[in-house]
Amino acid sequence: MLFRSYNGGGAFKLACRDRRGVMVTLIADNYYGYCKKEVKTQISYAANLFGNCEEEHAGGAIAFPAYVLGQEFYAGRTVLTKNVTFENAMNHLGDRVEIQPERYAVDKLYPDVFYVPENSDFSVRDGWVKWPYAGGTHSLSLRQGDVYMLPWGTKIRLQKQTGGTMWRLVASRADGTLCHKPCTVSGGGKSEISKSIAGIVLKGPVFVSDYHRDMDAVEEIIRRDFSAIYKQPPAADRAQRPILSPTRSLGSVIKLMTPSAEYTDEHNEWLRTLRQTVRQLLITVKRYYRQDWGDNWRQYLTVDRINGSLGHELKYRDQKLLGNYLRVGWDPDGSWRIYKLRPDFSPADKVQVEDDITASVVLARERFTKLDPEYLNPSFKLVQNCETLLFQRPDDAIHRGFDAQAEADMASPGSFISNFEPLTLAQARKLVDHVAEFDQYTEPMKKLLTRFVTQPSDGNLAYVVA
Numbered sequence: 001m002l003f004r005s006y007n008g009g010g011a012f013k014l015a016c017r018d019r020r021g022v023m024v025t026l027i028a029d030n031y032y033g034y035c036k037k038e039v040k041t042q043i044s045y046a047a048n049l050f051g052n053c054e055e056e057h058a059g060g061a062i063a064f065p066a067y068v069l070g071q072e073f074y075a076g077r078t079v080l081t082k083n084v085t086f087e088n089a090m091n092h093l094g095d096r097v098e099i100q101p102e103r104y105a106v107d108k109l110y111p112d113v114f115y116v117p118e119n120s121d122f123s124v125r126d127g128w129v130k131w132p133y134a135g136g137t138h139s140l141s142l143r144q145g146d147v148y149m150l151p152w153g154t155k156i157r158l159q160k161q162t163g164g165t166m167w168r169l170v171a172s173r174a175d176g177t178l179c180h181k182p183c184t185v186s187g188g189g190k191s192e193i194s195k196s197i198a199g200i201v202l203k204g205p206v207f208v209s210d211y212h213r214d215m216d217a218v219e220e221i222i223r224r225d226f227s228a229i230y231k232q233p234p235a236a237d238r239a240q241r242p243i244l245s246p247t248r249s250l251g252s253v254i255k256l257m258t259p260s261a262e263y264t265d266e267h268n269e270w271l272r273t274l275r276q277t278v279r280q281l282l283i284t285v286k287r288y289y290r291q292d293w294g295d296n297w298r299q300y301l302t303v304d305r306i307n308g309s310l311g312h313e314l315k316y317r318d319q320k321l322l323g324n325y326l327r328v329g330w331d332p333d334g335s336w337r338i339y340k341l342r343p344d345f346s347p348a349d350k351v352q353v354e355d356d357i358t359a360s361v362v363l364a365r366e367r368f369t370k371l372d373p374e375y376l377n378p379s380f381k382l383v384q385n386c387e388t389l390l391f392q393r394p395d396d397a398i399h400r401g402f403d404a405q406a407e408a409d410m411a412s413p414g415s416f417i418s419n420f421e422p423l424t425l426a427q428a429r430k431l432v433d434h435v436a437e438f439d440q441y442t443e444p445m446k447k448l449l450t451r452f453v454t455q456p457s458d459g460n461l462a463y464v465v466a
Contacts, residue, residue, distance in 0.1 A: 006028075011028055011029040011030070011031075012027075012028050012029075013025065013026070013027050013028070013029070013034075013038070014026040021045075021049060023042055023045065025038050025042070031419070032418035032419060033418075033419070036356060036357070039357065039386075040055060040057065040356070040357050043055045043357060043359065043386055047359060052361060053359060053360060053361040054359070054360055054361075055357065055358070055359055055360075055386075056182050056183050056358045056359070056360050056383075057183060057184055057185070057186075057190070057356065057357075057358075058180060058181055058182050058183065058184060058190060058354055058356075058357075058358040058360075058383070059180075059181045059184060059189070059190025059191060059192075059193050059194065059354055059355045059356065060178060060179055060180040060181060060190075060193060060194070060352075060353050060354040060355075060358070060383065061178075061179055061193055061194035061350045061351060061352045061353055061354075062176040062177065062178050062179075062350065062351045062353055063176055063177050063179050063348040063349070063350050064172045064173055064174070064175075064176040064348055064349040064350070064351075065172065065173045065177075065348055066170055066171065066172040066173075066346040066347065066348050066349055067170070067171050067172075067251060067344050067345075067346055068168050068169070068170055068250070068287075068343065068344045068345065068346050069122070069156070069168070069169040069170065069171050069249070069250060069344070070168060070169060070250045070286070070287045070288070070344075071123070071124045071125055071168060071169070071287070071288060071290075072121075072122060072123050072124065072125075072169075072246070072290075073121070073122040073156065073169050073171070073249070074121050074122075074246050074247070075118060075119060075120045075121070075122070075150055076118060076119030076120070076121070076131075077246060077247045084118065084151040084152040085117075085118055085151055086103060086104075086115070086116075086117040086118055086151050088151060089115060089151035089152075090105060090115070093105070093115070095108075096108055096109070097115060102133055102138040103117055103131065103133050103138070104116050104117065104131075104138070104140065110147075112145060112146045112147060113146075113147045113149060114140060114146060114147070114148050114149065115149045115151070116129055116131060116140070116148050116149065116150065117131045117151070118150060118151045118152075119131055119132060120148070120150070122142065122148070122156060122169055123142070124142065124158065124167050124168060124169060125290070127141060127142050128140065128141060128142055129142055129148055129156075142158050143158065144158050144159075144160075146158070152174065153173070153174025153175070154171050154172070154173055154174060155171065155172045155174070156169055156170070156171045157169075157170055157172075158170075159346075161322060162198065162201070162203065163203040163322060164203070164321075164322040165319055166316075166319070166321075166322075170346050172346075172348075172349045176351070178353065178383075179193055180354070180358075180381070180383055181193050182358075182360070182381075190355055190356060191355055191395075194350055194352035194353075194355065195350070195405065196347045196348075196350060196405065197326075197347045197348075198347040199402070199403060199404050199405065200326070200327070201324050201325070201326060201341070201347070202324070202325040202326065202327060202338065203322045203323070203324065203325070204322065204323055204325050205312075205313040205314070205320060205321070205322065205323065206280065206284060206313070206314040206321040206322070206323045207277060207280075207312045207313060207314065208277050208281055208303060208312055208314055209275065209277040209312070211302075211303045211310045211312075212310075214275070214277050214278050214281050215281070215298055215301075217274075217275070217278045217281075218278060218281050218282045218285060219298070221243070221278075221282055222242070222243050222244060222282070222285075225240075226239070226243075226256060226267075227239040227240045228264075229263050229264055229266075229267035230262060230263060230264070231261075231262060231263065231264060232262070243256070243282070243286060244285075244286065244289050244297075246291060250283070250286055250287055250343070250344050251344050253282070253283060253286045254283055254342055254343070254344060257271060257274070257279050257282065257283070258271070259271050259272065276340075280323075280340070280343070281301075281314070283342075283343045284301065284314065284316075284321065284343065285297055285301065287343055287344075288300065288301075288316055300316060300317055301314060301315070301316055302314075302315050302318070303315060323340060323341070323343070324340070324341040324343075324345055325338050325339065325340055325341060326338065326339050326341055352390050353385055353390075354383060354385040354390070355385075355387070355390050355391060356387065356391075357385070357386040357387055358383050358384065358385055358386060359383070359384045359386055360381055360382065360383045360384070361381070361382050362379055362380070362381045362382075363379060363380060363381075363382065364378065364379050365377065365378050365379060365380065368380060389416075391416075394406030394409075394410075397410070400437065400440035400441050400445075401440045401441050401442050401445075404442045407441060407442045407444055407445040408442065408444045408445075410445065410448075410465060410466070411444035411445050411447065411448040412444075417465050420465045421465075422463035422464070422465060423463060423464050423465065423466060424462070424463060425452070425453065425461075425462070428449055428452050428453050428464050428466070429453045431449065431466070432449050432450065432453050441466070445466055448464065448466070449464065449466055452464040
């Protein structure tokens with residue numbers, strides 16, 4: 001049987017619709033996005049026929065706020081989001097966990113998730129999480145990769161500072177927020193909303209202006225009484241907590257050093273007179289302070305002496321400290337505008353839930369039950385992703401090493417990759433041999449390209465994507 005090429009063998013689309021409104025479309029094209037546009041059109045058409053709902057060109061992710069807790073954290077001596085005990089949590093989880101006699105539990109599906117009591121203490125330096133038990137204490141090793149869940153849902157993990165040598169505790173909250181970017185044009189940031197900001201955070205030294213003067217100023221602040229700074233005083237035991245007390249968290253100290261409507265005008269005015277280097281140094285002291293130091297904390301934070309003069313880069317136990325910075329635009333002369341992030345900043349944990357095709361409906365508040373009491377809106381939007389598999393547009397991957405997540409995904413087996421140029425063995429070898437350019441890639445992409453160009457001469461791999 002002979003076939004004649006339709007449209008001269010070129011790309012084409014055939015579409016038809018019957019009197020009932022049923023649509024059928026046949027696409028012959030190598031552009032993946034064209035198919036998605038057609039699917040969007042048909043869902044939009046169906047939503048219009050159905051009524052009271054719409055198809056949105058949208059993107060979104062559930063973001064769970066995360067914070068750096070520092071080297072130590074005392075769950076039983078800080079403000080709890082909810083007054084929940086270990087037993088309360090176990091009643092909710094039921095047979096999904098295996099409760100241990102020492103008053104902790106292990107998740108049956110994820111054995112690296114541990115549920116620990118509400119009065120647990122965490123210590124990076126000592127390498128444990130412990131809690132009172134049977135007249136004594138019980139502890140678990142604090143291990144990288146494990147997750148320690150408190151009864152109210154906060155997850156705590158051990159994490160090494162990116163680009164640094166310090167390990168610290170990072171907590172992420174259980175109450176996530178759906179960040180929905182509705183009705184967005186192409187290039188409007190639908191994919192970006194679900195990406196972590198971690199890849200664009202810059203690392204840099206922690207500076208002091210004048211070492212001795214700044215240290216003296218910090219010591220004066222530590223000895224200061226802050227109990228009278230509140231317009232509406234809290235309980236006396238909370239208002240009188242010293243800065244270096246284990247009952248005051250790192251975040252609490254940062255809040256104490258930030259102007260707020262909760263504070264008196266006098267305190268806010270005093271805060272505005274503080275030098276940035278002093279504020280940063282105080283928070284650094286709090287972050288690394290240990291109770292057994294007592295008042296001798298100054299000896300652990302130093303600077304080098306360079307050509308006979310004291311330097312400005314702060315060190316902790318002879319290791320240079322790193323801070324997080326973020327570039328936000330440029331000045332007219334082209335120089336970067338960089339801002340220092342809070343020492344307890346950690347990128348939010350994100351779960352992508354929509355990208356490109358979303359169906360939505362808006363309903364009155366009265367149609368819902370069990371709403372969060374903090375939500376006072378008269379109406380709410382419900383959104384539903386319409387795609388079986390979500391995808392990412394790694395636009396920044398054109399810059400080698402910039403989008404670390406995209407390169408890690410592309411270097412992993414089983415990925416569906418569209419609209420990337422396939423590189424031949426000769427092209428890949430030329431790229432690897434250009435050391436200056438090759439070195440800009442992240443480690444997963446370097447390994448992928450190296451494996452490809454070093455395959456045996458009879459290897460069956462013809463192309464690679466980078």
